[in-house]
Amino acid sequence: MTSTDIATAEGRGAVVLLDRTRSVVTPQLRSTVETLPGSIRRVAMYHFGWEQPDGTPATGQAGKAIRPALVLAAARALGGDPHTAVRAAAAVELAHNFTLLHDDIVDEDPTRRSRPTAWAVFGVPDALMAGDAMLALALRLLAEDRHPAAATASARLAACVIELCAGQQADCAFEGREPHEVTLDECLGMATAKTGALLGCACAMGALYAGADPEQVAAMDAFGREAGLAFQLIDDLIGIWGDPECTGKPAGADLAAHKKSLPVVAALASGTAAGAELAELYRRPALDAADVRRAADAVERAGGRDWAQTEAADRMARAVQQLSLAVPDLTAAGDLLALAEFVTRRTR
Numbered sequence: 439m440t441s442t443d444i445a446t447a448e449g450r451g452a453v454v455l456l457d458r459t460r461s462v463v464t465p466q467l468r469s470t471v472e473t474l475p476g477s478i479r480r481v482a483m484y485h486f487g488w489e490q491p492d493g494t495p496a497t498g499q500a501g502k503a504i505r506p507a508l509v510l511a512a513a514r515a516l517g518g519d520p521h522t523a524v525r526a527a528a529a530v531e532l533a534h535n536f537t538l539l540h541d542d543i544v545d546e547d548p549t550r551r552s553r554p555t556a557w558a559v560f561g562v563p564d565a566l567m568a569g570d571a572m573l574a575l576a577l578r579l580l581a582e583d584r585h586p587a588a589a590t591a592s593a594r595l596a597a598c599v600i601e602l603c604a605g606q607q608a609d610c611a612f613e614g615r616e617p618h619e620v621t622l623d624e625c626l627g628m629a630t631a632k633t634g635a636l637l638g639c640a641c642a643m644g645a646l647y648a649g650a651d652p653e654q655v656a657a658m659d660a661f662g663r664e665a666g667l668a669f670q671l672i673d674d675l676i677g678i679w680g681d682p683e684c685t686g687k688p689a690g691a692d693l694a695a696h697k698k699s700l701p702v703v704a705a706l707a708s709g710t711a712a713g714a715e716l717a718e719l720y721r722r723p724a725l726d727a728a729d730v731r732r733a734a735d736a737v738e739r740a741g742g743r744d745w746a747q748t749e750a751a752d753r754m755a756r757a758v759q760q761l762s763l764a765v766p767d768l769t770a771a772g773d774l775l776a777l778a779e780f781v782t783r784r785t786r
């Protein structure tokens with residue numbers, strides 16, 4: 439296999455690139471997860487869709503693999519060999535899945551990737567421990583990697599996970615505040631930490647594995663963060679208006695959970711009558727299906743949906759600007775551009 443086989447989607451789009459990434463990274467990911475002991479292994483194998491809860495084989499969705507694709511594509515864009523970054527790509531995906539396992543517990547989400555969440559099947563303690571073990575696996579993969587960039591990449595991933603935890607903590611703290619008390623700037627900062635940081639870290643790790651200089655690594659990180667914020671904005675729109683067939687979650691799930699997502703906070707901050715209507719709905723302890731539809735309509739009328747779409751496009755423009763600092767000849771960065779474009783037009 440050549441480096442072209444593993445990280446290029448030129449002319450074929452991000453879907454092909456993500457497929458190729460999964461075909462290269464999944465064997466590393468799976469063999470790493472299979473080293474886990476007993477019931478922790480069982481939970482992790484179920485979470486990735488490789489096994490049923492009883493341990494029999496399954497063919498469920500394992501995730502889109504956006505972050506490992508970014509690692510490989512960033513390495514390639516800067517002249518590195520993506521094959522040398524496969525462990526790093528698997529490490530980033532493990533860290534991402536640690537956050538998903540914990541996030542589902544915190545949010546009490548019943549479904550992920552169109553099946554019951556790990557905590558809903560195995561209970562909170564087992565899902566919690568499987569998440570912890572996944573993070574340890576990520577760091578072990580890097581510790582055992584003999585690539586010269588592995589130690590720096592490991593420190594970067596650890597710092598990123600701390601930032602993710604701070605972002606998640608801020609998100610939880612927002613839930614306990616009155617609707618109008620959360621500002622849009624606070625919310626953008628939270629989303630950058632909770633989501634943007636890991637996409638930035640994935641790009642920076644790819645750059646490190648390509649032997650890039652510190653300025654290029656920083657620009658790659660900034661590219662990933664901006665693209666990550668666009669990704670979160672689209673995720674928030676999907677959380678309100680996503681098709682349950684595609685998302686595997688009930689319509690308006692984020693509104694029913696009173697989430698102060700970016701379109702919601704933009705609507706609440708709009709000073710419009712629709713924003714006030716939304717605030718009134720959010721003060722109710724529980725929203726039925728009709729309330730959820732009214733809340734979605736209020737977000738739209740208050741301009742939250744349009745704002746999020748415009749902001750996502752703006753963040754993508756900033757991402758491309760940063761990318762051009764890391765890779766002045768953007769024709770070498772076609773895969774990264776394809777992935778960035780993919781995250782803003784995805785439906786799940």
Ligand SMILES: CC(C)=CCC/C(C)=C/CC/C(C)=C/COP(=O)(O)OP(=O)(O)O
Pocket residue numbers: 500501502503504536537538540541551602603606632633669670673786
């Ligand atoms: C510390 C802690 C618990 C932090 C929580 C961070 C967190 C879960 C942020 C949300 C990020 C996000 C949009 C995930 C979906 O990714 P995706 O659509 O790429 O998922 P996939 O892998 O299923 O495709």
